[in-house]
Amino acid sequence: MSARTPGRRTTGTSARGPDLRRWGRRLIAASAVASATLPWLADWNRRHTFGPEYGPHARWHGASEVVSATLDGLIALWLLREGERDHPGSQRTVTAAALLPIARWAPFNLTLLLPGTSPYDQHRLPQRVLGVPAALLSQDLIAATAATGLLLHRRGHRRR
Numbered sequence: 001m002s003a004r005t006p007g008r009r010t011t012g013t014s015a016r017g018p019d020l021r022r023w024g025r026r027l028i029a030a031s032a033v034a035s036a037t038l039p040w041l042a043d044w045n046r047r048h049t050f051g052p053e054y055g056p057h058a059r060w061h062g063a064s065e066v067v068s069a070t071l072d073g074l075i076a077l078w079l080l081r082e083g084e085r086d087h088p089g090s091q092r093t094v095t096a097a098a099l100l101p102i103a104r105w106a107p108f109n110l111t112l113l114l115p116g117t118s119p120y121d122q123h124r125l126p127q128r129v130l131g132v133p134a135a136l137l138s139q140d141l142i143a144a145t146a147a148t149g150l151l152l153h154r155r156g157h158r159r160r
Contacts, residue, residue, distance in 0.1 A: 017159030024153025028080055028094070031101040031146035036073025038138065039066040069104060076100040091157055098150035105139035 043049050049062035079097035083090045111117050119133040127134040 017156045020152045020156025020159065022156075024149045024151070024156060025080060025084075025094070027145050027149025027152065028098045028101075029077060029149075031142045031149065032073045032076035032080065032097065034073070034142045034145070035076065035101045035104060036070045038142070039069040042135070042138070072100045072104050091154075094153055095150060098146045098153075101146040102143045105143040108136060108139050 043062055043066050048054070049059055049066070054062065076097045079093050079100070083093035083097060108119070112119070119135045120127075129137050132140075
């Protein structure tokens with residue numbers, strides 16, 4: 001039981017700030033790890049990058065996307081680690097770590113505005129989860145996880 005001093009506001013959030021920041025970092029880290037690893041599972045195979053319908057230039061794009069996503073994820077993890085240090089730019093460093101997965105995966109939704117684009121391969125049956133193309137759902141989850149992590153981290157930072 002805590003004693004309450006008259007006229008003094010108590011919010012009960014002093015312990016929540018570090019917890020929110022910690023959970024925010026965890027979510028950002030999860031999205032960075034997913035960015036670095038999932039493209040290898042989804043795209044580095046015979047059904048996609050090494051498929052017979054992929055020409056040399058398409059293969060080049062596929063390989064560069066997988067490697068770029070991996071580098072983005074690794075850089076985000078490095079930024080997140082640098083943001084653990086208590087220095088004036090640490091909040092900006094964590095923000096940059098979260099923005100990398102968001103900037104990598106969220107624009108895939110905008111590509112659907114271009115006529116003739118599709119999240120599906122030409123010769124494959126569409127894979128959907130809850131009515132949403134599986135590729136978009138996984139990419140949106142990575143971006144949303146990073147965004148949620150950033151919001152939690154910022155909220156926890158304000159409550160310090």
